[in-house]
Amino acid sequence: MAFTKLSVKRQKAHLPRDETASAAELDVWTIFRALRDSHTQFGLRPSHMQTLQALLSFLKPGHGEVVFASNAEICRRVGGIDERTLRRHIDRFLVLGFITRQDSPNRKRYRVRSSDGQSISYGLTLSPLFERADELLAIAQKLENMRRDCIFIRKQILTKLAHL
Numbered sequence: 001m002a003f004t005k006l007s008v009k010r011q012k013a014h015l016p017r018d019e020t021a022s023a024a025e026l027d028v029w030t031i032f033r034a035l036r037d038s039h040t041q042f043g044l045r046p047s048h049m050q051t052l053q054a055l056l057s058f059l060k061p062g063h064g065e066v067v068f069a070s071n072a073e074i075c076r077r078v079g080g081i082d083e084r085t086l087r088r089h090i091d092r093f094l095v096l097g098f099i100t101r102q103d104s105p106n107r108k109r110y111r112v113r114s115s116d117g118q119s120i121s122y123g124l125t126l127s128p129l130f131e132r133a134d135e136l137l138a139i140a141q142k143l144e145n146m147r148r149d150c151i152f153i154r155k156q157i158l159t160k161l162a163h164l
Contacts (some may be wrong), residue, residue, distance in 0.1 A: 026130075038139045042096055055124065099127040101124060103122060
């Protein structure tokens with residue numbers, strides 16, 4: 001079985017003018033790396049990022065943006081965290097607007113398919129995260145620029161001190 005790269009289609013309104021049509025799809029792992037690099041700006045810890053990484057790993061190309069795995073399965077994929085910790089992480093992502101819930105009547109997560117191929121998925125929807133891709137990428141780029149500027153200024157100061 002060949003691995004297919006999971007990507008998210010970006011809305012045309014958000015595309016810069018110089019971007020080509022092939023850039024209309026953005027890799028979900030690029031979005032994840034941008035959030036990982038700027039996680040402190042949102043009050044997230046590395047453990048939150050591990051949980052988000054596990055949630056993203058449940059998505060399959062062409063199967064939507066809803067994670068319908070059980071808490072036990074998500075905990076196993078994260079690395080054995082406690083279910084209470086997982087619930088706290090999910091609540092934090094809900095507060096930040098990175099995910100939403102699509103609850104079934106019995107509050108379980110699952111997918112129902114019809115005979116003609118249509119499906120309804122109940123679970124954790126990651127589409128708000130993907131809709132904020134441009135914002136996350138901009139924040140990550142800003143932080144990277146600040147880091148580089150700090151290094152540059154530090155080197156300038158050290159050079160001047162060395163010449164005293």
